[in-house]
Amino acid sequence: MDRLDRAGRLGAYGAALVMTPYVLIKVSWVVGAVAGLLPIGDGFGLAGWVVLNTATIGMAGLGIVMALALVRPWGMRLPGPLVAFLAWVGSGFLVAMLPYAVLDSLLGVQGGEQRHGHDGAAMPGWEAALIQTSFVGMGLGLAVAVPAYLRRRWPEVFAGRVGDGRGSRRRTLSAVGVGAAIGMVWLYWAIGGTAGVAHPADRGADWRLLSGICGLWAFTASAATWAVSRGRPTRLPHWVPLTFGWLGTGSLFAWSGWKLPLTLYVQLGHPAGTSLPENLTVAAVLHTAAVVAGTVMVSALVRARGGLRTPDGPHPSV
Structure with missing residues (x-):
């Protein structure tokens, strides 16, 4: 196992781990909204809010599975073109989002408070930080793990x-x-x-x-x-x-x-x-x-x- 392969494995596990808080936060939003304990996002009804966040939970879960597929033995048995296509599209989204999120944090591009409640309640700072960290971490992890996986599966390329x-x-x-x-x-x-x-x-x-x-x-x-x-x-x-x-x-x-x-x-x-x-x-x-x-x-x-x-x-x- 050389340096790139070790870095790829670390990146894959790290990407799966760092996306977990995002999933937990989104689950809490859905459960809290249904139970009437948390506010619903501006411009949404209860059904729309639940559907939107359930979809993002599914997408994040798919991202975690994808990250694990890049490092676990069973990932080598999945259809090659399917894995390569999903990894290509996923990493393509995240490599653009990664520097955007970093620069947005450093420069304060959007400004103002992030809100998700119908009554204007601001999202807690720790929650916003965890969500952003999840995307940044997933982007960094996949940027390293995807090339390492592809080289491990198709070394001649x-x-x-x-x-x-x-x-x-x-x-x-x-x-x-x-x-x-x-x-x-x-x-x-x-x-x-x-x-x-x-x-x-x-x-x-x-x-x-x-x-x-x-x-x-x-x-x-x-x-x-x-x-x-x-x-x-x-x-x-x-x-x-x-x-x-x-x-x-x-x-x-x-x-x-x-x-x-x-x-x-x-x-x-x-x-x-x-x-x-x-x-x-x-x-x-x-x-x-x-x-x-x-x-x-x-x-x-x-x-x-x-x-x-x-x-x-x-x-x-x-």
Whole structure:
């Protein structure tokens, strides 16, 4: 067991452990609301509050199971593409949320008290700290555990150095360019650019911060995929750009895959009191392009070393 494998195992157990307080807090919210002991969140009825928090409990529980699958022996027997896809999407969400949560805490981006009660009762500070710690810890743990698991299950994909695999393809280079262009737009919005923004007054500091982080991960995905796919031999170990490319493409796919339905809902449904800062058509095009670019780039990252294989033969690329 080498250093990366030990770090991956520690990260997986740590991610499962640190998410447990979040589950317990959410369970207390549900039980307390049903029993009439705790307030219900602003804008929710009892049923909606219970359904929302029950769903987040299930998602957190799935995250814990996913983390344990990355380190326990039974995780090696699960269908490879399914585990890889879930880990890719989950880590993609969390690697963007991790720096956002840290910077939000340090800079006080959102400001004000966090509230969840119908009577305006503030969430206790310790509760908010535990929830944020759960997300930060899960993000850190998966960022280390996922590459370690993938290397343990498919060592040939991580072996060698950059340039000794398959060369680039035109489709891959196009996706690299699209990913870089998307990152440039998001960074432009993050620093205050207004082109493509329909409601400048709605741009909060948190929206700009998250746009900037997602823009940086888009650039990271493009740079890593370009380094792996261009076919020029270097002394850089293959696992380095593969790891950053995996996380960056996951961020592109996960966040835009979540934001695209929301954007289309606002654009087509016109819900009362709901608006987004960016032009909805521009946002829909960007998120669609990000989902496609992330998918093409991660396929190229895996394909460069022959794809994900098991003793029974090749699995489809994620």
